[in-house]
Amino acid sequence: MTSTRDIEDRLDESRELALAALHEVTPASSIGEFAGHEASDDGVTLLRFETTLLGYPGWFWTVALASVPGSAPTVLELELLPGDGALLAPDWVPWSQRLEEFKAQQALAAQEAAEGDDADDDEDDDLEGDDDADEAGEYLHAGDVDGVDIDEFDDEADDEEE
Structure with a gap:
């Protein structure tokens, strides 16, 4: 035994x-x-x-x-x-509630980013070469995809520039 x-x-x-x-x-x-x-x-x-x-x-x-x-x-x-219950979907949450939670998270993220930017601005005042960031904005805008300027392929954009 x-x-x-x-x-x-x-x-x-x-x-x-x-x-x-x-x-x-x-x-x-x-x-x-x-x-x-x-x-x-x-x-x-x-x-x-x-x-x-x-x-x-x-x-x-x-x-x-x-x-x-x-x-x-x-x-x-x-x-x-x-285990038991591991593959069960969570309780359903109405879209309106999920949207409100999403908006609250976005507002919090924007507030944290703004607070972080304020701290970064204080540090940037001490650095030289801040113009590089402004120049980068000229090259990177909403028309760029992976470094390719898609506006150069748009005939209407050429007409507007002329």
Whole structure:
């Protein structure tokens, strides 16, 4: 009969082996807390660890280990699998509410940019060569795409210039 202590020792060894395998394919910072295990009668044990990867809430690093009597456990495979509810879409939010949130974020970003520009203007007063920034505006305008002046291909723009 197998004691509880033997099972815990084997689980600790398996956890260390699973973590070593995960560290070979992903940074340690992407591996969260141990989230449990599942043993089957055929000697395969699945060990799950939470993931800290952005964009994968509710997903788990899953490592399958094979245990054969008389030999050390072996890693069969490891993968990132979704947990319960990980693949469910978030609650629907009406367009008007999303638009208001978007506008608020844009206003905050504009305010932060303006505050940053004020600080940059103070620093720019001490620098020489500020005229370069003005000259760059002559070359880069809304008609430029990847450094190509698309106005040169527009016959109407030529007529307006003349």
